[in-house]
Amino acid sequence: MSARCDGSTTSEDTGSGYLPIADHGVIGDLRTAAVIGIDGRIDWFCCPRFDSPSVFGSLLDAEKGGSWTVEQLDGDVTTRQFYLPDSNVLVTRFMSDDGVAEVQDLMPIARPHDPDHRTRIVRRFTCIRGDVRFRVRMSPRFDYGRAEHTLDLSGAGTLVFSTDGLDLHVASETEWEKVDDGDAETTFTLTTGECTTIVAAPEPISDDCYGHDSDPAVISATVAFWQQWISQSTYTGRWREMVHRSALTLKLLTHEPTGAVVSAVTTGLPEDIGGERNWDYRYVWIRDTAFTLYALLRLGFLDEAASFMEWLTCRFDNHADNDGDDDDAVDIGPLRLMYTLDGDPPPEETVLDHWEGYRGSSPVVIGNAAAGQLQLDIYGELVDSVYLYNKYGPGISYESWSQLCEVAGWLVDNWDQPDRSIWEVRSEPQDYVFSRLMSWVALERMIRMTRQRGLPGDIAGWMRARDEIFAQIMDRGWNDELGAFVQTLDSDRLDASLLLIPAVKLLAPTDDRFQSTLRAFEKDLVSDTLVFRYDTSDGHDGLDGSEGTFSLCTFWYVEALTRSGRLADARLALEKMFTHANHLGLYTEQIGLTGEQLGNLPQAFTHLSLISAAINLDRRLGD
The missing domain is CATH 2.70.98.10 (Beta-galactosidase; Chain A, domain 5)
Incomplete structure (x- = not known):
């Protein structure tokens, strides 16, 4: 057929x-x-x-x-x-x-x-x-x-x-x-x-x-x-069918016995047909699950958030080993970026060389070597989600707060170093601006929680580090010639992850620097409302070949347009993105230039960003 x-x-x-x-x-x-x-x-x-x-x-x-x-x-x-x-x-x-x-x-x-x-x-x-x-x-x-x-x-x-x-x-x-x-x-x-x-x-x-x-x-x-x-959802706005399908998909990705959420149910589906960008996504990413917690909280699902918090608490009790994938061991911090459902390190990355891969896209990989990477941004995504859980849910326990304070203390001492950041590149660590941005978020949200609930914490130390990070982003994360924030310090490469700058409240969406960055992204990374995460043409990420547009980034673009007041543009971009769902309303990780879905499915990252983009735009459009 x-x-x-x-x-x-x-x-x-x-x-x-x-x-x-x-x-x-x-x-x-x-x-x-x-x-x-x-x-x-x-x-x-x-x-x-x-x-x-x-x-x-x-x-x-x-x-x-x-x-x-x-x-x-x-x-x-x-x-x-x-x-x-x-x-x-x-x-x-x-x-x-x-x-x-x-x-x-x-x-x-x-x-x-x-x-x-x-x-x-x-x-x-x-x-x-x-x-x-x-x-x-x-x-x-x-x-x-x-x-x-x-x-x-x-x-x-x-x-x-x-x-x-x-x-x-x-x-x-x-x-x-x-x-x-x-x-x-x-x-x-x-x-x-x-x-x-x-x-x-x-x-x-x-x-x-x-x-x-x-x-x-x-x-x-x-x-x-x-x-x-799904009847527990509090969302009654536009695009209810798409939002609820995404919520049902996120629930489907939840492992009920542990409360963990896998990033997809498949492995090895290619980001480029015939290429080597084929990864195993059947694990629990701290980043993905934190964003999932945020999306479900927006819809009123507190039980799932509580289950994840319980799972996360156990991870704090079993701090990550210093087993980076470089020759010289790297301190990957108090948390790994990914775990198995049981909270263990994922298995070693292995190639199934007896399989040809989807339409000849090899290697077929199980396990994930990125588990040994330092990715500083996960702390910002995690603490931001805990902040929202503390704000809209029953509140975190003292034990969890104490563990978060240890995380914040580690981050104060370690934010200013090279890492692999959100895209899990296979090249050498670099000074990623997004990692600085999310480190700023982690410390800023810790300060907020301390003040709002009267919780004990090193506010003075957190504030000093937060302000140092802010100054570094503004000084070395900004490129005057491009008129944009860039991927790594003192560089000239764009990165769509920085579309989150107003969403995490580093700058107002109307700030001249962000608006200039948005225009630069639209010139170089946006293709008819679909967004590439960065330019892969020179292989700087340590991998050969190209990839499709990144659906997560496209929904982030919708949010950036919404926050910038460009509501007609945001609505058009969102409606166009809905046409790229499959016949069941499901999304993979990426969309090719001819509209084909690429990567593992269903992709938690894509569905959670759809929920956030739809909710924010619906609120701005009003009744």
């Missing part, structure tokens, strides 16, 4: 075996997630957690990655997808002259923090009209395709794929047969009103369990879970 721009497919041959990245939806159970193509294939699923090795991975190798495919056999078939309203239950519609059928895909969730929760994928097939014949094939490839498996077909309608350390149990009302490579296949016909369900789980599926999962009530219960959650 091939994709149409409206989010549908036809039975034409795709050629490469890869759907466009945008032609996917995601389901999940707050433990892990499955990525489902618009043709019904599950081509990415890690089990039992977001960061576990993949069971289905054809998203990164069409031949060797493994998949769970669904094919309507008769007629010229067109497919479309949508989420059931205000939920993460995905429906794929198969339409032909012979009939119309739907596949409802979900990972059941009964209630929040369910002690009896079990991870399962439920696929319910329903014939809406006519007669439809389906062929379903299960081709798991455990451990990123590195582990052999066996297949047990001994039970009627049941099968078990087994490998060392993990089994995949399948239950259905249909009969299966073994096919090549230890795969299993079933073919069945449904007439109007008939249904059948296939359930897969990493543990045995009892008859009672299967009966429950195959019952329509499990779909209703899961839809109700998501709808009840």
